[in-house]
Amino acid sequence: MASYPRDFRFGGFVVSLIWLIFWILIIVALVGLPLIFIILFYVPLPEVDGEVLTPYLFLTSILYPQSAIPVIETLLDTTFFKVAVFPGFTYAALIAAATIFIERKFLAKMQLRVGPLYAGKIEGILQLLADGLKLISKEIIIPSGSDKLIFWSAPIAFVATAAAVVALIPAAPGWVVADIDVGLLAVFAILGFFPLIALLFSWASNSKYPFIGGLRALHQLIAFEIPFILSALSVVILSGTLNLTEVVESQIQSYWFIFFLPISAFVFYISSLAELERIPFDLPEAEAEIVAGWLTETSGMIYGLLQLGSYIKTYALAALFVILFLGGWAGPQIFPAEIIPESAEAIIPVSELYEQTDANAAFWFTLKTFGVIMLMLLPRGISPRIRIDILLHTGWYKLIVLAFINMFVALALIYGGVLGPGGLLVR
Amino acid sequence: MKKELLSPTSFNVLASKLSDVLVKALDTPLGYAINWGRIWSLWPVHLETACCSVEFGAASGPRYDVERFGIIEAFGSLRQCDLIVVQGTVTRKMAPRLRMVYDQMPEPKYVIAMGACAITGGLYIDSYNVLPGVDGIVPVDVYVPGCPPRPETLIQGCMLLQEKIKRSKIR
Amino acid sequence: MTSIEEKFEESKRLGLQIVKESEEDRLMTLSVGPQHPGSGHFRFVIKVDGDYIVYCDPDPGYVHRGEEKMCEYRNVIQNIPHLERPVIHDSANITYSYSLAVEELVGIEVPRRGQFIRAIASELNRQVYTLYWLAIYGIFLGHSTMFMWPTGDREVIIDLLEALTGARVTHAFNIPGGVRNDMPEGFRDRCLSQIRYLQKRFKEYEDIFYNNPLFRQRTEGVAVLSKEDAIKLGVTGSVVRASSVPFDVRKAEPYDIYNEIDFKVQYMKTGDCFARSYVPLLDMQESCYIIEQLLDKMPASGEVRAKLQPNPKGPPGESYRRVESGRGALGYYIVSDGTPKPYRVKISVGSFRNMLALPYLLFGKRLADMPAVYWSLNYWPVEADR
Amino acid sequence: MSANNKKELNKVAAGSQTKHSSSTSDDTAQEQPPSPSTQPKQIPAKPSPPSATAAASAATTTTTPKPSLASSPAKTQPEPPPFEKGLVEQLKNKFGDIVKVVFIKPLRIKIQVEPQDIVGVASFLRDSMGFDHAESVAGTDYPKDNQIEVVYHLGSYSREELAAHILWLTARTNKDDARLPTLINIYKSVEYHERECYEMLGVYFEGHPRNERFLLPEDWADIPPLRKDFRIKGR
Numbered sequence A: 001m002a003s004y005p006r007d008f009r010f011g012g013f014v015v016s017l018i019w020l021i022f023w024i025l026i027i028v029a030l031v032g033l034p035l036i037f038i039i040l041f042y043v044p045l046p047e048v049d050g051e052v053l054t055p056y057l058f059l060t061s062i063l064y065p066q067s068a069i070p071v072i073e074t075l076l077d078t079t080f081f082k083v084a085v086f087p088g089f090t091y092a093a094l095i096a097a098a099t100i101f102i103e104r105k106f107l108a109k110m111q112l113r114v115g116p117l118y119a120g121k122i123e124g125i126l127q128l129l130a131d132g133l134k135l136i137s138k139e140i141i142i143p144s145g146s147d148k149l150i151f152w153s154a155p156i157a158f159v160a161t162a163a164a165v166v167a168l169i170p171a172a173p174g175w176v177v178a179d180i181d182v183g184l185l186a187v188f189a190i191l192g193f194f195p196l197i198a199l200l201f202s203w204a205s206n207s208k209y210p211f212i213g214g215l216r217a218l219h220q221l222i223a224f225e226i227p228f229i230l231s232a233l234s235v236v237i238l239s240g241t242l243n244l245t246e247v248v249e250s251q252i253q254s255y256w257f258i259f260f261l262p263i264s265a266f267v268f269y270i271s272s273l274a275e276l277e278r279i280p281f282d283l284p285e286a287e288a289e290i291v292a293g294w295l296t297e298t299s300g301m302i303y304g305l306l307q308l309g310s311y312i313k314t315y316a317l318a319a320l321f322v323i324l325f326l327g328g329w330a331g332p333q334i335f336p337a338e339i340i341p342e343s344a345e346a347i348i349p350v351s352e353l354y355e356q357t358d359a360n361a362a363f364w365f366t367l368k369t370f371g372v373i374m375l376m377l378l379p380r381g382i383s384p385r386i387r388i389d390i391l392l393h394t395g396w397y398k399l400i401v402l403a404f405i406n407m408f409v410a411l412a413l414i415y416g417g418v419l420g421p422g423g424l425l426v427r
Numbered sequence B: 001m002k003k004e005l006l007s008p009t010s011f012n013v014l015a016s017k018l019s020d021v022l023v024k025a026l027d028t029p030l031g032y033a034i035n036w037g038r039i040w041s042l043w044p045v046h047l048e049t050a051c052c053s054v055e056f057g058a059a060s061g062p063r064y065d066v067e068r069f070g071i072i073e074a075f076g077s078l079r080q081c082d083l084i085v086v087q088g089t090v091t092r093k094m095a096p097r098l099r100m101v102y103d104q105m106p107e108p109k110y111v112i113a114m115g116a117c118a119i120t121g122g123l124y125i126d127s128y129n130v131l132p133g134v135d136g137i138v139p140v141d142v143y144v145p146g147c148p149p150r151p152e153t154l155i156q157g158c159m160l161l162q163e164k165i166k167r168s169k170i171r
Numbered sequence C: 001m002t003s004i005e006e007k008f009e010e011s012k013r014l015g016l017q018i019v020k021e022s023e024e025d026r027l028m029t030l031s032v033g034p035q036h037p038g039s040g041h042f043r044f045v046i047k048v049d050g051d052y053i054v055y056c057d058p059d060p061g062y063v064h065r066g067e068e069k070m071c072e073y074r075n076v077i078q079n080i081p082h083l084e085r086p087v088i089h090d091s092a093n094i095t096y097s098y099s100l101a102v103e104e105l106v107g108i109e110v111p112r113r114g115q116f117i118r119a120i121a122s123e124l125n126r127q128v129y130t131l132y133w134l135a136i137y138g139i140f141l142g143h144s145t146m147f148m149w150p151t152g153d154r155e156v157i158i159d160l161l162e163a164l165t166g167a168r169v170t171h172a173f174n175i176p177g178g179v180r181n182d183m184p185e186g187f188r189d190r191c192l193s194q195i196r197y198l199q200k201r202f203k204e205y206e207d208i209f210y211n212n213p214l215f216r217q218r219t220e221g222v223a224v225l226s227k228e229d230a231i232k233l234g235v236t237g238s239v240v241r242a243s244s245v246p247f248d249v250r251k252a253e254p255y256d257i258y259n260e261i262d263f264k265v266q267y268m269k270t271g272d273c274f275a276r277s278y279v280p281l282l283d284m285q286e287s288c289y290i291i292e293q294l295l296d297k298m299p300a301s302g303e304v305r306a307k308l309q310p311n312p313k314g315p316p317g318e319s320y321r322r323v324e325s326g327r328g329a330l331g332y333y334i335v336s337d338g339t340p341k342p343y344r345v346k347i348s349v350g351s352f353r354n355m356l357a358l359p360y361l362l363f364g365k366r367l368a369d370m371p372a373v374y375w376s377l378n379y380w381p382v383e384a385d386r
Numbered sequence D: 001m002s003a004n005n006k007k008e009l010n011k012v013a014a015g016s017q018t019k020h021s022s023s024t025s026d027d028t029a030q031e032q033p034p035s036p037s038t039q040p041k042q043i044p045a046k047p048s049p050p051s052a053t054a055a056a057s058a059a060t061t062t063t064t065p066k067p068s069l070a071s072s073p074a075k076t077q078p079e080p081p082p083f084e085k086g087l088v089e090q091l092k093n094k095f096g097d098i099v100k101v102v103f104i105k106p107l108r109i110k111i112q113v114e115p116q117d118i119v120g121v122a123s124f125l126r127d128s129m130g131f132d133h134a135e136s137v138a139g140t141d142y143p144k145d146n147q148i149e150v151v152y153h154l155g156s157y158s159r160e161e162l163a164a165h166i167l168w169l170t171a172r173t174n175k176d177d178a179r180l181p182t183l184i185n186i187y188k189s190v191e192y193h194e195r196e197c198y199e200m201l202g203v204y205f206e207g208h209p210r211n212e213r214f215l216l217p218e219d220w221a222d223i224p225p226l227r228k229d230f231r232i233k234g235r
Helices: A010-043 A055-063 A065-077 A079-082 A091-111 A127-136 A150-167 A183-191 A193-205 A208-239 A242-255 A262-276 A301-325 A356-382 A388-415 B002-006 B010-039 B053-059 B094-104 B116-120 B152-169 C005-012 C022-025 C067-071 C079-083 C085-106 C113-140 C142-164 C187-210 C211-221 C228-232 C271-297 C350-352 C355-360 C367-376 C381-385 D080-096 D114-127 D189-200
Strands: B083-087 B108-112 B140-143 C028-034 C043-049 C052-059 C317-325 C327-336 C342-348 D100-105 D106-112 D134-142 D147-155 D166-174 D177-180 D204-206
Touching: A055 A065, A065 A079, A065 A127, A065 C005, A079 C085, A091 A150, A091 A301, A091 A356, A091 B010, A091 C067, A127 A301, A127 B010, A150 A183, A150 A301, A150 C005, A183 A193, A193 A208, A193 C043, A208 A242, A208 A262, A208 A388, A208 B002, A208 C028, A242 A301, A262 A301, A262 A356, A262 A388, A301 C355, A388 B010, A388 C079, A388 C317, A388 D166, B010 D080, B010 D147, B053 B083, B053 B152, B053 C113, B053 C142, B083 B094, B094 C211, B108 B116, B108 B152, B116 D106, B140 D100, C028 D147, C052 C355, C052 C367, C067 C079, C067 C342, C079 C342, C085 C113, C085 C317, C085 C342, C113 C142, C113 C187, C113 C271, C113 C317, C113 C367, C142 C187, C187 C211, C187 C271, C211 C271, C211 C367, C211 D204, C228 C355, C228 D134, C228 D189, C271 C367, C317 D106, C317 D166, C317 D204, C327 C350, C327 D147, C342 D134, C350 C381, C350 D189, D080 D114, D080 D189, D106 D114, D114 D166, D114 D177, D134 D189, D147 D189, D189 D204
Parallel strands: B083 B108, B108 B140, D106 D166, D177 D204
Antiparallel strands: C028 C043, C043 C052, C317 C327, C327 C342, D100 D106, D134 D147, D147 D166
């Protein structure tokens, strides 16, 4: 990679290596270990099979796998793990990253092109990492007349709100960060924040084009809240609960709701495209008309945060679509009872960590979510941008009417005794 | 080495050594990673100065597809871009706008002077309204000759720019 | 009171809050500047009242390179390279009318085969230009696939022109006296096969772009230019043919061998944005048909270029010749005073004439219509500034 | 004899041979010029001067020896084609000697008018002769007789048989204070052309709403560039 400096002497290189190792050891000894101990003393470690876990026991258990597995198992059930890893942020961020990459390749293939190719030596796999690293290291320009506080906090609020929506979405039977009874209502409440953030940010950036973009974002997201909620309402009518996990259970008992509510699924899909400001409803950041809409003044990591937030929102809305209409994690059982046939008495008893139903549920959920995400990426390749008044017209007149039609169908199904408690189709 | 550690001034020596090692330990690999990131995602700003923009459009088309190198020209605002391709002749009316665009771009920014007119005024050297070369306005990193340069030459220019970024210290 | 003034009055009745001087601060002035994805090398200042555009003032000149002044310092042949720079992807047409004007002044007779090759190059270049225009029209409406497909298919024609002339875009192929060199053999059937490929692709453009309901909603009935307005504003090319004026220089004033080719002048009656964006596609289909005819009727052999002495000069005089370029009638007015250097060259390009329609069409429209209306005028800023 | 006897500039009337798909636009009430447009234009027997076949004597194309002074009416050029002659007759008997005919070539007629009555001629041309739009406005600087000549190229969309013709309406002003009445009220299409002519040659068009900077940079302090005494640097 880097060419050798001309005055390179191997001896000098070895001396610098030794110095490096010497100093790393000093830093680890003087700074690293005390830090770990302090953390372990304050963080309440779970007690494992009876006895309270002390830091020493914790450190020793890392060495022997038998005693390490129970510790990991207890850690898995903590909410911190759920927030940080599985249905939470890392999972969403990974899917968002995969979405960005798939979108660029998918769009390129639709346009007879090749798409990012040389970034990661294998078919451009690291293109996303390159974009992220570049954005991190770019200078962030805050326009002089702008309202500094809002200009700074809006992107962070944007990502936080997107993550909040992710928190409410159950990925597998037990695996949800906040399993609250009014799950669906909470999702819409949080989704109500996005127009506010868009307007605040664009107004704070103190320039004309973002201001127009911000107003358009406000109009668009408000106009599409109502059909959005109405289409989800027919699902609530059928499943009888607002709690997302129970919605999925009710679908598991009967059939997926998409067979009964195709129109409201379509309305939900269209208004989620509008929520996400994707191509046909790309008004708030329409390049050709208003430079880059409310993203005009974003540079460097602010732009990165907003992009990450919008792609996490894509994952969240696709996952919501899957839960409401495609039966969440319902799917045929394809995972074997245990990953490795006779792994019970193996050296590393992995089987305790592996649960068949959870793995299967997570697999099907992810598969369906990616399917819906691909569906959401499609319009970017085939349709131009819509005009603002046509957008509002479709939002207010056409979609609301469709949502109502399907609501009546849902009511008819309930009162006709086909679905709901004791219904014909309920297994 | 031991005596050095014990003297009173040894603490700030230790601190400076510490920061120096940290910087060196982090800088070289981190610097290399960030440079690598910058190489593979150059976003040109949408500023067409003259007729070379036709060849730039052809370069971002399906056959020559500069997106293979991570160069997407779809960003409306210049705040997100870090590469100006001066596409052709810069006239005296466009010059202040070009400089204004260059100043408003966030910091690690590079300039490719595309076409003979951008390098030295080219065919229009004796016209009353054309600047003989764009060096006076913006610091140019890579010159791409040709009138208009073929898309392959433009891509070779981009690869030269990537080479230059790879060697430069991150600032 | 012509219909343009009526439109001002009617928009007043319509209740478009026409701003009195006192409410000047209600307006927001937007500069759709040289650095704006919605306008290429061109800037126009618009005043926006809410979502409606109430004032538009074009400000060209960002690529004004003083072509006409430079023509006076070069002799007749040396002018060709820099005269084709205003629109390099339609270079055969812009140098075609210059060559015709010079031939009339100097009194040269272009051999028949040379006229045929010149017409083929001009038709191919018309397609290269129109495909690039269509690509930009797609990206202006946010349809990125519509940018990629025509740009990709354009490369097919550019390969043909590269085989014919040696250069990708700036061919300097049409010179006073004919064409620079003869057609390579095997060009004929390669050209026919590429033309057939392109004709297939036009149907796909219609499916993905023209018949797209979103595109139809955004362009049909938007910025209607009636027939009298079109004639009054003196616009040309696809803009005037979209307003039911069947004017095509190749048919009205046939130059070279265009009188032996029978083709239809494609025009539409509605005169709205959709018509102005559909007529170029019809033109492209028509020019495919023309190229096939040209290739059939071409004499098999013969001179392609009339012999000229080194510094050709003719008797003093003036001439004005025009050609149907991608953007309409493109005329050259050349005054010569007997010396090889032309005394004065005036280039009358289609874009400069179509720019006049911009303020009239944008009045009272929404801000979101601006790119659709602006680019439907078949406007290439570099050429308008010369 | 070159194979094709077609003259490069010969005029094939649009109406006669090639069938026009469109219905000819509404003909404004025109008293027919002497040669009715329906009568097919046969190729004028006389070789039209510029592209005469090699054998024919290449008569000098234009009469003005040097486009400096108003050309003398005596034309050495052979008898002009009938249709153009008809148009000029129309003008002549309407305006008499206000309109000086510089030359008549197939499809091109150049008439010269004094600045003060250019508006009258132009409105007549538009209303009754069918020249309904201006293709371009070209200014030429003649330092020898200290004059600037402004040429209006008038074309026609509405009348079929005039589609190929371009009429050059020219006016000359002296160079020091170049003033010309504007034709913007008659030909809306000359608005930007006149503005460019003002900027490039310094011809002030009275009545034009915006005689100001158009293509040149805002800080242009030099004399209008297309004048002959504006030398390009280094040439």
